[in-house]
Ligand code: PEP
């Protein structure tokens with residue numbers, strides 16, 4: 071019987087195939103102890119050999135993925151290798167072997183289990199659990215040959231169904247054989263989701279208990295556009311989806327062929343469409359998709375991939391690579407947005423605390439102002455790299471004028487110092503703030519004399535406006551960009567920012583959602599920054615729009631009083647321009 075299960079869409083596209091059900095990541099070993107102390111040295115040796123074997127496994131996989139030209143994923147493996155060589159992990163496992171006479175495998179399971187339980191209390195580190203369990207499974211594979219399904223060696227096409235999939239399994243997936251995947255757990259910010267998007271593998275996560283209910287070989291459809299999985303589809307459903315899949319592929323090919331054309335409306339208004347990146351190597355995708363520049367360069371990755379706090383040179387190298395590759399096109403570097411859902415390597419002490427509600431705690435600019443030495447290294451690196459291109463500096467999570475004044479003051483101080491030291495920088499580097507906290511959105515004009523640009527971060531703005539944790543699967547259905555209150559606040563921000571003459575852009579996910587492009591254009595937005603694969607479609611919508619139609623669409627949408635009405639109206643408006651996906 072056909073069953074439809076709703077989950078969270080994390081990677082677009084349609085997959086139709088038979089299920090390959092992976093074993094659970096969470097299967098546990100029973101307690102096991104050594105019969106006497108003489109066996110302890112041998113057990114320690116087994117553990118050390120297992121670490122080496124796991125490192126070799128990861129190195130092999132990393133080499134294969136890099137050959138595959140997905141360099142960014144290689145960075146995740148570097149993080150895994152770092153965790154494997156973490157002295158505190160080794161010390162804990164050895165302690166359990168020596169003091170409690172545990173077998174190496176049981177000591178590994180207990181140590182990692184304890185670590186994971188600690189992370190579960192810290193929502194902003196939840197995505198990391200995935201990575202750590204990945205390492206546990208590799209160690210257990212080396213120690214006791216526990217089955218670890220590497221997904222690159224499958225011999226036929228399948229759709230993978232699992233409780234969870236580790237990031238390295240996703241990275242190792244054979245693109246020819248794995249048509250898509252669906253998992254019980256997960257969210258949009260985990261590494262597995264990031265990797266699925268980078269590899270363009272259709273995926274839906276957060277499906278509850280799909281891995282228990284689906285039998286191997288069952289026919290499955292994964293709709294990564296709408297976030298649904300259809301188990302045992304009827305013949306008619308399958309036929310519909312085959313059509314959707316082929317239309318979707320055709321649409322993708324058409325988009326790619328026109329991607330080089332600029333985003334100019336039918337009545338001649340030129341709109342900028344830029345790309346958002348998290349890793350320097352994504353610049354390749356920005357250029358390939360013909361973005362007009364980089365509107366958001368998130369820099370948290372420096373904390374994910376380095377052990378401890380990165381120094382000024384590490385920052386500088388990462389920025390210089392991007393600025394050089396963009397060859398004069400704008401690059402907006404955002405200062406650290408640590409905390410909340412952002413993953414990083416700092417210890418609790420370096421991070422400042424274990425916060426109960428980190429989304430509203432000491433994150434981003436608040437953290438940076440509390441830790442001026444850490445912040446200063448980054449600001450100096452950004453100022454120095456500004457000598458090499460059109461670099462702009464953006465401050466996240468600003469909630470007041472006072473914070474803005476303090477950061478701008480620090481930047482000016484650093485620039486004076488660089489001048490004294492005879493180090494090159496651009497004295498006219500533009501400084502902007504993200505508008506992502508309602509208090510700033512509603513007073514945006516008061517920041518006009520202080521900064522050179524604004525950029526709306528809808529991911530956080532929606533979270534704080536609607537009181538919906540963006541990382542919580544349980545309330546994911548309440549995170550609604552189409553909420554009338556969201557439309558109103560965007561109207562307010564864009565209109566008031568425009569009155570001041572300070573340029574305004576949008577770099578939150580909403581800017582890249584085809585449904586909202588016409589509405590945002592109608593509100594007066596002329597600068598969109600979106601995930602690089604979305605650039606061609608946003609440009610296409612703009613090329614099919616006129617400002618008159620866009621303004622009318624925005625005016626009408628602002629009068630609606632429910633998310634459903636907004637969605638239906640905006641879908642209709644977009645469909646009248648051209649046929650788009652998801653349908
Ligand atoms: C946002 O909040 O919309 C944004 C772009 O920043 P991030 O997703 O990194 O918080």
Ligand code: MG
Pocket residue numbers: 466506527529530
């Ligand atoms: Mg944000």
